[in-house]
Amino acid sequence: MKPAPFDYVRADSLPEALAVLKAEGSDARILAGGMSFMAMLNMRLARPKVLVDIMRLEALATIELRKGEVVVGAGVRQARLLAWEGLTGHLPLIAKALPFTGHAQTRSRGTVCGSIAHADPSAELPLCLMALGGQVHLASAAGRRKVPAEAFITGMMATAKADDEMIEAVSFPVVQGEGTAFREIARRHGDFAIVACGARVSARGIRLTVGGVADMPVARDLPPLEGTALDDALNALAFELDARDDVHASARYRRELVRRIGRATIEEARRCRA
Amino acid sequence: MPRLSADQRHEVRFTLNGHPVCGRAGPRLLLSDFLRHEIGATGTHVGCEHGVCGACTVQVDGMLTRACLTLAVQVEGASVRTVEGLAPEPDRLSALQAAFRRNHALQCGFCSAGILMSLDAFLKAHPEPDEAEIRDLLSGHLCRCTGYTPIVRAALEAAAEIQNSQRELTQGETAHA
Numbered sequence: 001m002k003p004a005p006f007d008y009v010r011a012d013s014l015p016e017a018l019a020v021l022k023a024e025g026s027d028a029r030i031l032a033g034g035m036s037f038m039a040m041l042n043m044r045l046a047r048p049k050v051l052v053d054i055m056r057l058e059a060l061a062t063i064e065l066r067k068g069e070v071v072v073g074a075g076v077r078q079a080r081l082l083a084w085e086g087l088t089g090h091l092p093l094i095a096k097a098l099p100f101t102g103h104a105q106t107r108s109r110g111t112v113c114g115s116i117a118h119a120d121p122s123a124e125l126p127l128c129l130m131a132l133g134g135q136v137h138l139a140s141a142a143g144r145r146k147v148p149a150e151a152f153i154t155g156m157m158a159t160a161k162a163d164d165e166m167i168e169a170v171s172f173p174v175v176q177g178e179g180t181a182f183r184e185i186a187r188r189h190g191d192f193a194i195v196a197c198g199a200r201v202s203a204r205g206i207r208l209t210v211g212g213v214a215d216m217p218v219a220r221d222l223p224p225l226e227g228t229a230l231d232d233a234l235n236a237l238a239f240e241l242d243a244r245d246d247v248h249a250s251a252r253y254r255r256e257l258v259r260r261i262g263r264a265t266i267e268e269a270r271r272c273r274a
Numbered sequence: 275m276p277r278l279s280a281d282q283r284h285e286v287r288f289t290l291n292g293h294p295v296c297g298r299a300g301p302r303l304l305l306s307d308f309l310r311h312e313i314g315a316t317g318t319h320v321g322c323e324h325g326v327c328g329a330c331t332v333q334v335d336g337m338l339t340r341a342c343l344t345l346a347v348q349v350e351g352a353s354v355r356t357v358e359g360l361a362p363e364p365d366r367l368s369a370l371q372a373a374f375r376r377n378h379a380l381q382c383g384f385c386s387a388g389i390l391m392s393l394d395a396f397l398k399a400h401p402e403p404d405e406a407e408i409r410d411l412l413s414g415h416l417c418r419c420t421g422y423t424p425i426v427r428a429a430l431e432a433a434a435e436i437q438n439s440q441r442e443l444t445q446g447e448t449a450h451a
Contacts (some may be wrong), residue, residue, distance in 0.1 A: 104392070
């Protein structure tokens, strides 16, 4: 359980970090909080030749409110976003979901962007990015681009980020006049979700995002359904997500959770809006 | 921009429990192994080595940190606190450690160093916690002996005791003024 050898670069500026990515390509990886990535290094699931530590770049450690969105830089740790005074007012869904991300002992180091780069299908922050329709700001030596959440996460721990790119920030739109709720079932608080649900409810309809079942969090927009019509829609969604059996839960149990937790989350979001 | 090469050991300087220390580490050396094998501070324990069990939890610049998910070279210039820094004097336990002893909050003691570091940081930020908050914090640690209940009891008792002693301290100061 020790990492394979690598060079370590302590980046003093963003261009320096991007220059290493350009020169080394897929042999280089960004190290931020390391709470997911270091575990992968220890288990040798990742064997980069160079690690580029970006946590001394103060310019990346900013939370900014601009033009109806909250932009969270690559150096912002999860505990810092959770303690940000604007979180409940501007990003209520994240305020509800983030306490489920890991434990206090990992949120203190782990970054918001790092969790999104890792793209674990049961993680809360990629789910929130998908639920809110956020954007990922990618930077490379060649330039910058913004990728919408749906296009960024491409599969199980797979993203649209090229080898010479890094996440510079993620942006979450500020949405007003909605009810939001988040619920999750895990074996132990803070463990990986067996099923996680985030709901946004407005006068126009429901947006339910489900994590932990398919290869990536899946968002589904539904009309403002009630009663058995909502049950039927959730049942259809539960089967479409193509749940699988694993050591933590059977596919059937996961479908049951999508139906029940999905419904409970939507109802909680409705009460929150009222 | 320093680039530390994989096949060499590099000097790492940091503060450990208030004292400046220096050791040599290759880039891939984990902070947990660096503390134990290079610095000789064996109070920090190593359990799962992938961030799940919490035994290696230390404080780096005030942040709770899994030492097994941190590289030694990352703490260059940082201030690290480990379980060795908790006792005020060699023959006296801190209020938290004494409460652990009174309440049988440890049996084999393997998980204790990490749990103590978590609770030490937590009680500083939340001086009057309730049981639910303590249990939420302890979800980041595995203890296979105690069933956690004595740990929760010890944490609540220590929090009350620290509060009381601080109150007496401020009252004492007012009396002298």
